[in-house]
Amino acid sequence: MRDLTLPLSPDMIRELKVGDPVGLSGVMLTGRDTAHKWMVETFIKKARAPQGDDLAVYEAIKPLLEGGAIYHCGPVVAGLDTRQYRFVAAGPTTSTREEPYQGEVMRHFGVRAVIGKGGMGPKTLTACQDVPGVYLHAIGGAASLIAQTVEAVVGVYKLDFGVPEALWVIRVRDFPAVVTMDAHGGSLHAKIEAKSKAVLEKLLAA
Amino acid sequence: MRDLKASLLELVRLAATDLPPDVEKALREAREREAPGSAAAGALDSILENAALARANSTPICQDTGTPIFYIRHPEGWSTRKLREQIREAVAEATERSYLRPNAVDALTGKNSGNNLGDEAFPTIHFEEIEGSTLIVDLILKGGGCENVGAQYSLPNAALGAGRDLEGVRKVVLDAVHKAQGQGCAPGILGVAIGGDRGSSYYASKEALFRKMEEANPDSQLAALETRLADESNRLGIGPMGFGGATTVLGVKMTNMHRLPASYFVSVSYMCWAHRRRRMTVRGDHVMYE
Numbered sequence: 001m002r003d004l005t006l007p008l009s010p011d012m013i014r015e016l017k018v019g020d021p022v023g024l025s026g027v028m029l030t031g032r033d034t035a036h037k038w039m040v041e042t043f044i045k046k047a048r049a050p051q052g053d054d055l056a057v058y059e060a061i062k063p064l065l066e067g068g069a070i071y072h073c074g075p076v077v078a079g080l081d082t083r084q085y086r087f088v089a090a091g092p093t094t095s096t097r098e099e100p101y102q103g104e105v106m107r108h109f110g111v112r113a114v115i116g117k118g119g120m121g122p123k124t125l126t127a128c129q130d131v132p133g134v135y136l137h138a139i140g141g142a143a144s145l146i147a148q149t150v151e152a153v154v155g156v157y158k159l160d161f162g163v164p165e166a167l168w169v170i171r172v173r174d175f176p177a178v179v180t181m182d183a184h185g186g187s188l189h190a191k192i193e194a195k196s197k198a199v200l201e202k203l204l205a206a
Numbered sequence: 207m208r209d210l211k212a213s214l215l216e217l218v219r220l221a222a223t224d225l226p227p228d229v230e231k232a233l234r235e236a237r238e239r240e241a242p243g244s245a246a247a248g249a250l251d252s253i254l255e256n257a258a259l260a261r262a263n264s265t266p267i268c269q270d271t272g273t274p275i276f277y278i279r280h281p282e283g284w285s286t287r288k289l290r291e292q293i294r295e296a297v298a299e300a301t302e303r304s305y306l307r308p309n310a311v312d313a314l315t316g317k318n319s320g321n322n323l324g325d326e327a328f329p330t331i332h333f334e335e336i337e338g339s340t341l342i343v344d345l346i347l348k349g350g351g352c353e354n355v356g357a358q359y360s361l362p363n364a365a366l367g368a369g370r371d372l373e374g375v376r377k378v379v380l381d382a383v384h385k386a387q388g389q390g391c392a393p394g395i396l397g398v399a400i401g402g403d404r405g406s407s408y409y410a411s412k413e414a415l416f417r418k419m420e421e422a423n424p425d426s427q428l429a430a431l432e433t434r435l436a437d438e439s440n441r442l443g444i445g446p447m448g449f450g451g452a453t454t455v456l457g458v459k460m461t462n463m464h465r466l467p468a469s470y471f472v473s474v475s476y477m478c479w480a481h482r483r484r485r486m487t488v489r490g491d492h493v494m495y496e
Binding site: 019021034073074075076077078088089090091093094096117118119137139140141142143144145146147148161162163164165176178180188189191192193195196197199200203204 | 245248249252253255256259260263265266267268269270271304306307308309311316317318320349350351354366367377380381384387388389391438441442443444445447448449450478479480
């Protein structure tokens with residue numbers, strides 16, 4: 001297990017290879033479907049004008065994302081009424097839905113670690129080489145276990161997106177994941193896809 | 207009619223936090239098949255550790271507590287309107303207690319209702335009147351990641367060389383497993399329906415998921431195909447989480463229904479390893495869970 005402390009330097013990222021188990025510590029941000037669409041449309045493509053607290057949130061998340069990590073996660077959160085927030089269950093969601101946005105978000109904000117499950121495609125893999133960055137695969141469904149690595153909920157933005165879609169700022173210790181896409185063009189997902197395709201073709205011909 | 211809200215709340219809590227024993231057993235057996243030290247073995251260790259922790263702490267196994275889908279078989283004389291109200295109250299209370307994540311999102315406005323109550327289909331509730339005096343409530347929590355990798359095929363399918371027979375069914379199901387890769391949280395359980403129309407076929411494919419892991423199909427042809435499909439899916443080598451490994455699916459549950467002469471649908475509902483299904487049985491004053 002390799003210990004990684006946020007923020008991440010380019011050298012730390014380049015040392016990581018597909019297959020490496022890591023334990024991540026520090027402050028990171030959750031963000032999934034609504035957040036990615038909002039970031040790209042409002043601040044990268046500028047297809048919609050900033051509204052409400054958009055600009056204030058943008059300024060607040062920039063330093064968190066620079067060299068930082070974004071976690072594809074829609075948590076179960078206790079303490080919504082008292083705002084004494086606590087993560088009860090917090091496993092990863094399927095990352096491939098962010099494939100249209102992720103590379104641009106990584107480049108724009110300097111994100112060096114994308115955390116989720118199921119892997120991502122060629123656009124994100126290219127961004128991992130350019131930024132540089134890595135894709136860290138957490139264990140899908142292991143939500144109670146992963147929530148125990150969340151030491152504190154530091155804050156939340158865009159709660160009007162709904163609890164699962166909000167941008168939660170969390171401090172984690174020894175968050176467990178495996179590198180499945182690295183900064184050298186390696187992707188476990190591309191490899192498994194190709195290997196299983198070859199087996200499928202044999203089974204279909206049988 | 208008695209108020210079952212508290213009992214229904216317990217049903218939801220069990221479904222969300224306490225993985226059924228037959229599913230956990232299948233996961234343990236899968237763990238034994240993976241190479242020691244492999245990423246696949248590590249994933250299954252985390253999955254088993256998480257299941258124990260969720261049970262001990264009454265916290266959700268997975269944060270995506272999915273669409274709550276209720277199948278209710280009730281004796282004559284029960285008010286389905288009142289049962290629906292009690293279910294909705296129990297679901298809102300379970301959300302308040304963090305057994306469920308607020309998951310009902312308005313498709314037009316994007317607004318999350320905050321309490322898991324949406325329109326008539328959220329939570330989804332199916333009613334059926336049965337003989338006798340026993341009320342049976344089955345609940346499955348169907349997460350979004352695995353629901354997204356479900357697939358429906360209309361046979362024949364030229365690209366896959368799949369004709370209108372069980373051999374064709376075999377080919378399209380394998381294609382669905384390949385396309386899903388690890389994204390439905392492998393190792394999954396497949397619910398497969400043959401026949402019906404597009405709607406009834408998907409409905410039946412989910413109903414098939416209520417069969418216990420060790421329960422063989424009563425139809426010998428389908429029983430043989432279930433075994434073969436589980437074996438061949440595992441030969442794809444996708445493995446737990448798509449990390450590569452020996453177990454891609456834990457089991458296959460098939461069902462068949464009548465179809466139109468013109469239609470031959472095969473529907474695949476992929477259930478993630480966190481197969482959260484529970485049953486509540488009410489007989490007189492007794493409420494039992496399994």
